[in-house]
Amino acid sequence: MSQKDYYEVLEVSREASADELKKAYRKLAFENHPDRNPGNAEAESRFKDAAAAYDVLRDEQKRAHYDRYGHSDNNGGGFGGFSNEDIFSQFGDIFGDLFGFGRRSSGPRATQGDDLRYNLEITFRQAAKGDDIKLTIPRNVTCPLCSGTGAAEGSQREVCGTCGGSGQVYRRQGPFQFATTCHVCSGRGHVIPKPCPKCKGDGSIEESRELTVHIPAGVYDSARLRLRGEGEAGKNGGPSGDLYVVLRVGADKVFDREGQDLLYVADITFPNAALGYRLSIPTLDDNIEFDIPKGTQSGTVFRVQGKGLPYPGEKRMGDMLVEVIVKTPKDLSxxxxxxxxxxxxxxxxxxxxxxxxxxxxxxxxxxxxxxx
Ligand SMILES: [Zn+2]
Ligand SMILES: [Zn+2]
Structure with a gap:
């Protein structure tokens, strides 16, 4: 357990600002990072001490407490117990992006790829019956040549010498200090002296992929289908994002739809409505017949059970609603x-x-x- 003075560990004054603390920590974390000092127990210990110190001093309350009571308080007991994994998960954002590494052994910090959205128009019948649809999707995938590092074979990305890895350069004007994005590395914090010839240093390339999307029967308009891992490639070995296929279901000439019920409008004559009639109506599969009683009024809706659309992922079916409209004849002889x-x-x-x-x-x- 470290009992060193936190300010000494970070090599800052007791009046150091939050920015100065962060900078000091970044510098130490970078210098003593296990990836740069394999097998060096001293560096690892400095690395952990710096994390422990920064964890306390970055928090105003903890810092005030430490300033007053030092290590003597029971709060201090936990600080030495940092594992490297703790440090990476807690401070990964601080040096992961800036130094281009964060996780031990996997090199640069792994980040998940972006999700992709694909709008897919399908017909009413495809939605009703389900279908398998082939899509060609352009997406960025990890460059196979450099495995996503962006560096040519045998070379490595390097910490930007201009900004020291922070991605920002500071400019003083009187008492003020301005931070601007480093123009050498465009704020990335690293430079690639020899970019990979395939991806030009991006670490990813665009690729068209063929995918088969399964449309479940009875799917709704605006439904989102999630295809795990079919989005953009992750960075530095991170997992790929997901692909969301958003469905637009077209209209049908014969049926309307309300939820999983099909709506059908049947025109009948006045005598048929008056006398009763055997009506033949289409369904998604075939024609069915049913009797409407005599004296049926125009606008009456009959429900034919189980002849609608399937509920996605269920055995249940919607119904067919048949609205009977009595047609008034025109152009009489x-x-x-x-x-x-x-x-x-x-x-x-x-x-x-x-x-x-x-x-x-x-x-x-x-x-x-x-x-x-
Ligand atoms: Zn830079
Ligand atoms: Zn490449």
Missing amino acids: AEQIELLEAFELFAQKKDAKLSSKLKKEMKKFGKVILGE
Whole structure:
């Protein structure tokens, strides 16, 4: 357990600002990093001491406490117990990005690749029945030549000499200090003297990949399908991001859809509505027939169970909702007009002057309508 003075460990004054502390810690962490000093127990001990010191001094409360009580307080007991893994996980953000390393053995800090989004239009029927769709997706993958380091074979990335790895350069003007992004390394903190010829130092290359996306039957519009690990390549050996396929389901000529129910509009004639009718309607698979009762009103909705869309990942099916619309005839012939007028007279139970020909017709028609 370290009992060294934290300020001495970080080689700063007791009045050091947060920035100075951070800088001092970064410098020590960099110099004594296990990757740069393999097997050097002294460096490792300095590395841990620096982390322990920085952990306390970066926190205003802990620092005030330390200033007052030093190591004597029981708080101090835990600080020496840092493992390297603790240090990397706690301070990885501090030197991981800036020095280009963070995790012991895996070199530069591993970061997960970005997620990708792909908008995919599918037809109504593809959504209803499910499908497997081949996609060609451009994405960045880790450069196979340099394994993502961006450095040509036999060379390495180096800490930027201009900014010392911080990615920023400081400029003084009177009492003020300004930080600007280092123009040599563009803020990365490292430079690649000999860039990989394949990726030009990016560490990744664009590649088109063929993928098969499985569309589950009954999928919704705007559904997001997640394809794990099919996004952008991770950096420095980190895991790849995910690919999100966002579905746009097209409209259908025959059906509308409400959730997992299919909507179908059936036009019928007035006599069929009045007398009852055996209706033939399409489903996703074939035609089915069902009887609508006599006296059905226009706008009545019938439910045919289990003839809708499957619930994704379930055995259950939605229903088919059939809305019956009684169609009013247009463009009637003179005879049809006469018949309808006669029918209306009959409906009002008024006898009127009918031609003998029509009377004959009406008798037949009336028998059917009135069931005589
Ligand atoms: Zn730089
Ligand atoms: Zn490369």
